[in-house]
Amino acid sequence: MTDRLTSLREAIEAVLPNVDGVLALRIGPGGISASHLFSKEHPEDLAKLALWPKEPVPDTLKIILRAHPDAKLAIVCRGCEERGIVEMFKHAQLNLDNVTLIGLQCEQAEAEFCRCAKPFTVHSKTTVGQSIKGVPDPVTEKIAAMSQPERLAFWKQEFEHCIKCYGCRTICPQCFCNVCTLEDEKWVETGRLPMANPSMYHLIRAMHMTAKCVACRECEETCPADIPLAVQFRLMARDVKELFNYEAGAVMDQKPPQLLVLEEGDYERSGLPH
Amino acid sequence: MIEYENVLTTCPYCGTGCALHLQVLDQKLVGVLPAKNHVISEGGLCIKGWNVHAFVNHPDRLKKPLIRKNGKLEEATWDEALKLVADKLGEIKAQSGPDSIAFLSSAKCTNEENYLLQKFARAVIGTNNIDHCARL
Amino acid sequence: MTTEPKIIGFLCNWCSYRGADGAGMARLKYPPNIKIIRVPCSGRVSPELVLRTFREGADGVMVLGCHIGDCHYSTGNHRTAKRMPLLKKLLEYTGIDSERLYINWVSAAEGEKFASVIRDFTEKISTLPPFRETMK
Incomplete structure (x- = not known):
């Protein structure tokens, strides 16, 4: 059996002649990898193809497609990145007509690092690697099992570490608004650290991520204070599944709940009075 | 032809030395990504690092020295500016130590x-x- | 423990606000803890607005709108019905008592219901400690 790196290189080589570029990871100076646009003009770059650590490639794809709307591109995406691209497509951020998805299935160790429930792609026609089952998320379970005062104390302590770098917002593939609520002084106090409780920044962001978060955990990875940000989003995602039967990035033509007009059944599930 | 590149560099703002990638699309700076497997910053950046690309081509950035003449800042040459600074520093040093x-x-x-x-x-x-x- | 809770009520102009009017016209008694803010539609009340109300020191927030199907803007209150239950969940996950946020539908004809809803909610909030203190 060939390993994933070799199969991925073969898959990229197969699509390379038909597209303007393939977005994947490349090892750079000092062994530090970054996303790179492989092109047919420079096939020798493929010798430096890398798999891990994952990078927020959906965002890079969006940046390139905004400048070149007619470009034919291919992108190597893991399960979470694929979901991110699908969600961006649903919110009219990019056009998928000219984009070829090459699915990269995660390995057990990678899925466990991300505590990922869905480490596999579902939309990509070309896939590389063996798809594995999701792994449980002990951190989310631990916080969900806490009592209410414990949870309050836990989050108060975590949010106190926040240095307001806005990294989680900036790196998030689903944060693409031109005007960000979090930069508005009306909602998020400026010039004060640690932030006052309750932390408006984190609560507003969690609310905005509802039904959009694709559980890629980029926010947690970039957080200099190591706040388990994805926990809130994952707990909310369970409720969205229950209320609207919606999972971010799972079904290509299902409307996100933000755009829904409620039907009789959806409304009853929300637990509101009639 | 699309040119997209991530250029690895070090954050210019403080002495910590966080690594970051400058996203360059068609010869223009468009954004910043943290470098995940770098030993110092480990994929994290502060708000200054995240916005490092913004000052490079900012219209407010000074490209020439300005000297205040008659209450107004006017563009000057480097020789002129350096001479003025040297004169003033020498004057202050001679007067007040x-x-x-x-x-x-x-x-x-x-x-x-x-x-x-x-x-x-x-x-x-x-x-x-x-x-x-x-x-x- | 008896405290005087501060409650902010966001009332839809077309139904609940008229319902409050109706309660006053019918001389119905309800606790004076609620401060009413009239909004064009319950869908206008964004989660940010609710969160800021809490941050400014409210002990409880009410969002009252038209019954589903009666919205003046046809689907404005669908937004309320979609996001407020999720906001309640988020408050719960953050360790804030989700009872502090209350959503209900009160039509222009339901003055009686309005008064009883306010009574019940004020009673419930009175048993909780002041919000500011729980956040210290």
Whole structure:
């Protein structure tokens, strides 16, 4: 059996002649990898193809497609990145007509690092690697099992570490608004650290991520204070599944709940009075 | 032809030395990504690092020295500006002594430039009043 | 424990606000703890608005709108019905008592219901400690 790196290189080589570029990871100076646009003009770059650590490639794809709307591109995406691209497509951020998805299935160790429930792609026609089952998320379970005062104390302590770098917002593939609520002084106090409780920044962001978060955990990875940000989003995602039967990035033509007009059944599930 | 590149560099703002990738699309700076497997920053950045690309091509950025003449800032040549600074520093030193002058250095300079400035302060002017904007 | 809770009520102009009017016209008694803010539609009340109300020191927030199907803007209150249950969940996950946020539908004809809803909610909030203190 060939390993994933070799199969991925073969898959990229197969699509390379038909597209303007393939977005994947490349090892750079000092062994530090970054996303790179492989092109047919420079096939020798493929010798430096890398798999891990994952990078927020959906965002890079969006940046390139905004400048070149007619470009034919291919992108190597893991399960979470694929979901991110699908969600961006649903919110009219990019056009998928000219984009070829090459699915990269995660390995057990990678899925466990991300505590990922869905480490596999579902939309990509070309896939590389063996798809594995999701792994449980002990951190989310631990916080969900806490009592209410414990949870309050836990989050108060975590949010106190926040240095307001806005990294989680900036790196998030689903944060693409031109005007960000979090930069508005009306909602998020400026010039004060640690932030006052309750932390408006984190609560507003969690609310905005509802039904959009694709559980890629980029926010947690970039957080200099190591706040388990994805926990809130994952707990909310369970409720969205229950209320609207919606999972971010799972079904290509299902409307996100933000755009829904409620039907009789959806409304009853929300637990509101009639 | 699309040109997209991530250029690995070090954050210019402070002495921590976080690594970051500058996203360059068609020869233009478009954004910043943290470098995940870098030993110092480990994929994290602060708000200054995240916005490092913004100052490079900012219209407000000074490209030429300005000298205030008749209450208005006017563009000048480097020779003119350096002469003015040298004259004024010499004048102050002669009048009030070297310790009436202080130097504030920048984190956006290289180590070598900062070394030069402290050497200038201590050896040429003769004061220990030198500090740095990024004493974290 | 008896405290005087501060409650902010966001009332839809077309139904609940008229319902409050109706309660007053019918001389129905309800606790004076509620401060009413009239909004064009319950869908206008964004989660940010609710969160800021809490941050400013409210002990409880009510969002009252038209019954589903009666919205003046046809689907404005669908937004309320979609996001407020999720906001309640988020408050719960953050360790804030989700009872502090209350959503109900009160039509222009339901003055009686309005008064009883306010009574019940004020009673419930009175048993909780002041919000500011729980956040210290």
